[in-house]
Amino acid sequence: MENLWERSLPLFQQSMKDSTFDRWVRPIRFGRLEGERMYLQVPSVFFKDYLQEGFLDLFQNKIYESFAERYQIVLEVAADDPARAGNGHNPAQSTAPSRPPQPVPPHRNPSAARERVIGNRLSPRYVFENFVVGKSNDFAHAACRAVADNPHRNDYNPLFIFGGVGLGKTHLVNAIGNRILDQHPNLRIVYVSSENFTNEVVSSIQHHKMEEFKKKYRRDCDILLIDDIQFIAGKETTQEEFFHTFEELHHQGKQIVVTSDKPAREIGGLEERLKSRLDWGLSVDIQPPELETRIAILRRKAETFGFNMGDDVADFLATYCGNNMRELEGSLNRVMAYCELSQRPASLELVQELFQHAVAERNRKPTIENIQKLVAEQFNVKISDIKGPRKHKIVALPRQVAMFLCRKLTGASFPEIGEKFGGRDHSTVIYACEKIDNAMKQDLNLRHRLQTIEQALNHPA
Secondary structure: OHHHHHHHHHHHHHOOOHHHHHHHHOOOEEEEEEOOEEEEEEOOHHHHHHHHHHOHHHHHHHHHHHHOOOOEEEEEEOOOOHHHHOOOOOHHHHHOOOOOOOOOOOOOOHHHHHHOEEEOOOOOOOOHHHOOOOOOOHHHHHHHHHHHHOOOOOOOOOEEEEEOOOOOHHHHHHHHHHHHHHHOOOOOEEEEEHHHHHHHHHHHHHOOOHHHHHHHHHHOOOEEEEEOHHHHOOOHHHHHHHHHHHHHHHHOOOEEEEEEOOOHHHOOOOOHHHHHHHOOOEEEEEOOOOHHHHHHHHHHHHHHHOOOOOHHHHHHHHHHOOOOHHHHHHHHHHHHHHHHHHOOOOOHHHHHHHOHHHHHHHHHOOOHHHHHHHHHHHHOOOHHHHHOOOOOHHHHHHHHHHHHHHHHHHOOOHHHHHHHOOOOOHHHHHHHHHHHHHHHHHOHHHHHHHHHHHHHHHOOO
């Protein structure tokens, strides 16, 4: 079967530019065949993600057209890929030669920096200089900059960053570490995921190495950066060790930065004493980016790849193809791969063709306007009252219900929703969503009322 893959290569080469073939197809190696699945090995995670966006259909179709063999192509990262081995190597830099290098602060000494980072490696491409700031993340960005520029100040200790998947938490925590490496050469950083922290606790207990564990996290650490703290929930021993680590570092005035997918008080299975301590300093949230920020993210990514993309294409992708950075980058990768394969420019017509399903899905979703209209009818109030300044209970409850449903059903950011409700601040929307969410747990009538409205929105007559 390796021969079948090798015989297919000239067919692929005929369908794309030589530069595209050399860059993305030639490095692929045949792995194995299992039934109707053909496993191919690629050099990196970035390579795999890029190919999956736009090449797999071509591979499968060309093999079928030429040899009448139908295989499902499965990409695997080669075992010697550094990123897969967990040493923090940035695969994008080694597998995409057309991509210009990411900006790195001028005084960076990579070898010296590595010696001062314990645990996970910091990604050099995650720096403040290439983080796109908008209304949805400006407060979190400012807080992270303040901690990174003056980690001895301890006004924000711990700094607790929370938000959904793909919104930039990991980018910011890496940016903090990278900035500290540049500006504070004597500080030692421990950067670790909560999963790795848990594994280290278990391993240290099993092999009687708890003293080494404590030395690493409590005595040799000046800055603790820990990602996804929610995953220690329910793990009693891990929580016990994290609690004592936190206490020791905080007592010494050493900066702690923690990320999570939700506020500390909402992490189920997390001890109350830990919730309390995570709220001691400053908690900042990152919301899904509003339209303008999504457009800016796409433009920045396209510039990084040296890809020519018009404003109409960026607007379309930002509107229909993702509410977070990962989804947006995935859609951009797909466009770039298709343009290289088809040798067509990135026109609006092309991306509309590529993402027909996304447009159809978006059109099926309720809009903020639909929700406002139906809620107003259900509560017998005017839409103008829901959007207006009145604070009477008669309109306050339906307004909060409408905001809650807008957040749940449309995926719009808090600032976007606030703008549609008379230009209200995003904090007002957050308060409304939390209030309705809590009220539904106690008020069965309210819960039933919202379910009725939601069903009507998802299944319009």
